[in-house]
Amino acid sequence: MKKKFLSIFAFLLISALSFAQNYNVDMNVSKSDLELNSYKRDSTANALVIYDYGNTFIDRETFWLKSQIKQKVKILRKEGIDLGVIKIKLYKGKSSSEKIENIIGTTYNLENDEIVRTQLQPSAIFKEENEDYTLVKLVLPNLKVGSVFTISYEKQSRFITKYQPWYFQSSNPVLYSEYNTSIPGNYKYHVKLVGGFQLDVNESKIEKNCLKVAGGGSADCAVSKYVMKNIPAYKQEGYTTTDFNYISRIEYELNEILYFDGRVDKISKTWKDVDKELKTDANFGRQVSKKSLIKNVLPKDISKISDKLEKAKAIYQFVQNNYKWNEKYDRYDVSVKKTVKEKIGNAFEINLLLENLLTSEGYTIYPVMISTRANGLPTKIYPVLTDFNYLILKATIDGKDYYLDATEPYLFFGELPYRCLNQYGRLMDFEDGSYWEDIKLEEYSTISHRISLNTFSNDEFNGLLGSKFSRYHAHNPKNAYQQNPISYKENKANKYKNIIIEDHDVIDTGSDSENFEETINFTQEPELIADKIYYNPFILKFFEVNPFKLQERTYPIDFGYKDSFAYMLNIDLGENLKVVELPESENYILPEKAGSFIFSTEVNDNKLTLIFKIKFSKAIYEPEYYNYLKIFMSKVVKIQNNTVIVLEKK
Missing domain, CATH: 2.60.120.1130 (Jelly Rolls)
Incomplete structure (x- = not known):
């Protein structure tokens, strides 16, 4: 996977002229859109996203974050009809909930050489509620193989920290995908491009005084336009990690807010800040290298082993044989003391127990936070603790490094479970500072x-x-x-x-x-x-x-x-x-x-x-x-x- 800051290139002029088999690359539906029933670049495609457009900005009057979405899709196979059910999540907060407005949907079919339009009716808009969000379902009418449908709507949100990400790639090929953003200068975001495709257009400019508040305060906006063309479908196949590592998209992470009264609120932290925080964290740092947590746990016959490597292996097998993993990964409510008592614990607890037993015998051990293969690769651009869902250990014995995980009884000393083979992790050195550790297996x-x-x-x-x-x-x-x-x-x-x-x-x-x-x-x-x-x-x-x-x-x-x-x-x-x-x-x-x-x-x-x-x-x-x-x-x-x-x- 490639993750990188977006850089500014010369603007490439993109016209609305048709290309790629004469599909009309805009929201207008032509006869050629309906007559064509294949896509040369992917003969197996169930559908073709002809046009995908997004525009996200902060409204100058309401200060709501608004995202305007437009899409045109051609149905190529029966399986593609499922795309006519559009699902949109509207998140709920303590004082506000996201809204959806201006929904317009149309299905186009060719009948007797004439274009027939069928409009989305209010009765085909459904809502499902739970504590965290409202799921809105839009069911497009009269869809069949050969149909083209268009959909547009506006999503409105008070959650400025959740700036709308944009997915260029999907499970079907996309001819043209464009995302426009306007971000006031007092909101500083980390912006990253995920996936293996380059942008065809990456254009940015500054719009002066785009946002004004009472009292004379104002902000300039960074206005950006991102375009990708002819994007192949992302299709699942074996021998990979989670799809989320590779689907091409743009993501936003709020870094800091500059208030009009001069205050600065830093949202993102540096790894130096995170190291300091984790060192005193009751669920992590306070349970690392604490002899009091494992007093009288290790049998004396193991402590008496003179060979350093053999003793480490004996300690490792002692944990494997006597403490059971509950198949959970939680980083919260971690208690080594409870694990010692109940003989069961999650991955953090089992491996922190092992860390304590080894350090109590004089070994140099470092916890390494990782993300499992199914969880995705953690970003290296800035610290995101929620990216990490697992803990392993790195031991240095007689000058040789070993990665350790005692959750599974079949693991050999120095092996990790397959779920942990996810390229790299963050080694937590609370004395000299954490750093990225590549997890490479040469054998x-x-x-x-x-x-x-x-x-x-x-x-x-x-x-x-x-x-x-x-x-x-x-x-x-x-x-x-x-x-x-x-x-x-x-x-x-x-x-x-x-x-x-x-x-x-x-x-x-x-x-x-x-x-x-x-x-x-x-x-x-x-x-x-x-x-x-x-x-x-x-x-x-x-x-x-x-x-x-x-x-x-x-x-x-x-x-x-x-x-x-x-x-x-x-x-x-x-x-x-x-x-x-x-x-x-x-x-x-x-x-x-x-x-x-x-x-x-x-x-x-x-x-x-x-x-x-x-x-x-x-x-x-x-x-x-x-x-x-x-x-x-x-x-x-x-x-x-x-x-x-x-x-x-x-």
Whole structure:
């Protein structure tokens, strides 16, 4: 994701002339808008936002914050009809509530070569109330595939701190999106552009004395115009974090207010201010490195361990084994003392308990505030504490750094849960000041399968499967096995439908190991036609289908960690079998050696060996890699699904 201050470029003149397949890019609906029923840039689009316009300003008479919204949308598929239900949230405060005015909606259809208009009726405007906001629903009439609808309204608000953000991107492609703002000089906002697209127009000017108050006070306004064109739809796909990291938009955060009487109210704070605040925070700083909170908690046999790293691991396992995470992330009402007593706590409490136990034994430990993958990336431009919803620890032992989280029993010392792999966090050093900490994992997480088909008799193979899962690939099997070993083995038998499991042994499951290993003795009946065996050697598949299916992806491919997969099959041909046909070897390398796979087969000493190795050398791939990864994965899936070895019975 890219977040940056908006800079001023030369104004690019944008006309209202039609472009992009002759759609009319304004609020007027023409015959060509209704006759066209496709969008060349995205043949899968359910709808096309032809024109999207916003104008937000402070009214000179009422001093309300007003946002004027206009939109024109073409329905291309049946699924796009749902866009005709417009939902608008009007927030409620203690003394004021937001309002909506001047609602105008029209549906346009082409009937007998004539444009037919159907107006939005008051009876199709619905309101739902709750404590925080009023949800207004506008239901456009007579919508069908081929329709165009326009909608306009004005949102009015007293909440100046909630300056209207603007979303250029949506789940459907947008031809033209324009946002205009007028911000009085006595309101200072941080303005940031989120997402991977540049503005086509970024124009600003100063309007003198745009706002006047009684007594002669006045303010100049910063008037800005932002435009994006031909914006592709944001479409969800796997291997990513929350959509909110990447959808292109402009956001506003109030920094300070300059009152006409000379007072200054600073809203945003510096990290120096936040550090000072958190150091004395009852829910955080006052529960860091406090021996009184964990008095007589740690067993003496752990305190007596002389090796520093082994002692740290023992303390870590003590917390894992004796204190349960309640699956909550709350940063408020944190009580390490309560967690010690009740043996259960949220992520902040569990990890602050660990911090206290480690620091009490002389370790250098720093809390690191992070945002989980599902919560979005915290902004680096200015402090926003609500961006952070989780706490981990950084430990330095014998000159080596470790990230720690004791919430999950399957975690190895130095590992974080997958939910925490979100690029960076804020390391809280209450002595020298906090700073941004990049959370990078250099180690690969691996899956390796070694299959030996030792004998072939009575038209079936007898084989041994050995599987090893390391680091993040070990988390799920470890957790599943620790929860219920019997169920784990039953599920494995149901999953491996092409073999019959005769014996299943799990070797390594504990949190003192980064690995999970198992062996399976099995029998398998291959496909026989006459005396020939047509054998797909992939008993197990790393990827059943290609996960990358979009025409275009505009956001990164985020695996979270580096990946490595290895599959080796050995067939002892013995006296009963001979090779008739082997598949061709194949290699593929991603640009800049960012990943690769190797596939090969050979026969030596009456033994057939197949090797398939896949490697992803980056945890996060930029969107430019998408088409390469798409081709890469299609080849991987094809090899696994379509490879056939032809053997013959002697």
